[in-house]
Amino acid sequence: MAKTKLPExxxxxxxxxxxxxxxxxxxxxWFYGDGLVHGxxxxxLFAANGALRGRSETxxxxxxxxxxxxxxxxxxxTGRVTPGQANWxxxxxxxxxxHVETQSELRVxxxxxxxxxxxxTALAAFALAQVKHAAITxxxxxxxxRPHFSRVVDAGDVELLARILAGAGGVEGAAVSRAxxxxxxDIADACSGSSNHAGWDQLFxxxxxxxxxxxxxxxxxxxxxxxxxxxxxAQAEWAVGRSVRIDAAGADWLARRVHRDGQISQAEKALxxxxxxxxxxxxxxxxxxxxxxx
Numbered sequence: 120m121a122k123t124k125l126p127e128x129x130x131x132x133x134x135x136x137x138x139x140x141x142x143x144x145x146x147x148x149w150f151y152g153d154g155l156v157h158g159x160x161x162x163x164l165f166a167a168n169g170a171l172r173g174r175s176e177t178x179x180x181x182x183x184x185x186x187x188x189x190x191x192x193x194x195x196x197t198g199r200v201t202p203g204q205a206n207w208x209x210x211x212x213x214x215x216x217x218h219v220e221t222q223s224e225l226r227v228x229x230x231x232x233x234x235x236x237x238x239x240t241a242l243a244a245f246a247l248a249q250v251k252h253a254a255i256t257x258x259x260x261x262x263x264x265r266p267h268f269s270r271v272v273d274a275g276d277v278e279l280l281a282r283i284l285a286g287a288g289g290v291e292g293a294a295v296s297r298a299x300x301x302x303x304x305d306i307a308d309a310c311s312g313s314s315n316h317a318g319w320d321q322l323f324x325x326x327x328x329x330x331x332x333x334x335x336x337x338x339x340x341x342x343x344x345x346x347x348x349x350x351x352x353a354q355a356e357w358a359v360g361r362s363v364r365i366d367a368a369g370a371d372w373l374a375r376r377v378h379r380d381g382q383i384s385q386a387e388k389a390l391x392x393x394x395x396x397x398x399x400x401x402x403x404x405x406x407x408x409x410x411x412x413x
Contacts, residue, residue, distance in 0.1 A: 129163045136172035143177040150181070156189040165211045168223055179223040187230045198236045205242040215245060218252050222260040225249055229279070232286030243287035244298040250279050251302055255309045270310050272319040281341045284326055288338035295330040295338060297372070303327065304376045304387075311384035323386040324393045331369045365394075 128146065132138050150160050168182050190204055191197075200208075208231070212219050219225050228246045232238050253261035254276050257269035261279055280303075284295065303326055310319075322341060329338050365373075377387050 129167055132167040133170045136170055138167070138171065138175050138178050140175070140177050143175065143181055146178075147181050150185055155193050156185045158189075161186055161189045162211065168221060171221075174221075174223075179226070182223050183226045183230055186227045187234060190231050191234045200231060200235045200238050200242060202239045202241065205239040205245075209242065209245050212245075215241070218259050219249055220260070222263060225260040229282055229286065232283055235286075235289065237289045237291075238287045240287075240296045240298050243283065243296065244302060246283045246287075247280065247299055247302045250276055250283065251306050251309075254306050268313075271313045272306060272310050272315040274316045274318065277316050277318040277322055281322055284322075285338060285341045292338050294333040295326050297330070300327055300330040301376070304379070307384045307386040308380045311380070311382060311386075315385070320386045320389040324390045327373075327390050328393060331365050331373070 128142060128149075132142075150156050150164075164182050164185055168178070171178065186208075190200060190208060194201075194204055208227075209215055209217075212224055212228075219228070228242075228249070232243065232246060249259065250261045253259045253267065254272045255270055256262075257267045257271070261276070265273075265275060267273060267275070284299065287293075287299065288295075303323055307323055325341055326338075329341075377383055377391070383391075
């Protein structure tokens, strides 16, 4: 296919809001004709994705693969998402305060986070914010495909949060950032008192513990949150981190977050109980203050 035909085909998608399977195959040959997806190609795909009024599985598959390849494998440094790349990606999805419109965009976010070796905090927070929107409103791509009540964290939310949090750690297993932790607290506050999935409390506990203690509570194991439902295993996690203390700054932040909305949610109670079940060998005033909140 001649290169000059691509703008015409993209314009057709923009005008008609639909794409045929044969056209997707042509687009795939175009984008990967020289083995690379270029910046103009990626932006054209975003424009076409936003214009489609009906979804196409073949187009969605091309969109997810091509954007992931462009960001993770065909931009330098390979395998790492730079802040500039993250800003470009977020900008293509409407900006830092936007909610993604399509499930294919959500899939791109998750795929990139699971494929890349290093993820900027801003991109992780943006991805988590999409699940936060779904949990609080019951709407958005992260809530589609199943009944989802507002202000409830369901099984799908827990699974998606776990995948994002695990992927955001990269290969080094970087600790959960303050921005990520704040979003999890926002979810806990908004969904307090609801019939949340049992895995939510355990995911929240492990993620916030990871933020406070770092590698002592491995981020990569967040996808195995169901195992934490057993108290003995929760205590075993603390045994791993018995030499790590929560500092005064961390304790101050935790106190402010727990009391921010004037009540202590079930997830926050589980976190405080988790801390209280830790080794008694840590005599720090910070830990003592946290335990008194339980």
